[in-house]
Amino acid sequence: MTLELMFWVAVAVLALVVAPIAMIWSMVDHLRGRGNHRTGSGGISSGIGAAMQELDRLLTRPSVEHTIEAENPILKREDDSGE
DSSP states (O other), rough: OOOHHHHHHHHHHHEEEEEEEEHHHHHHHHHSSSGSSSTTOOOOHHHHHHHHHEEEEEEEEOOHHHHHHHHHOSSGGGGGGGO
């Protein structure tokens, strides 16, 4: 058996056996524990809290259209008509 053939057999074993086992093992390890036991996570409540904070940030920031409209009003206001 040549050195090149042994190399390609080793690559094939790594690609077809070791890589899928490692991927399945990491997924099972990730899903095994509860959310609040994983590092960097507080479970479902932290995700909901982060989503609410992001929505609050988006809703309180004025949009570009509102900023341009406030600087250069296109339509006259009722108070500007003098009636």
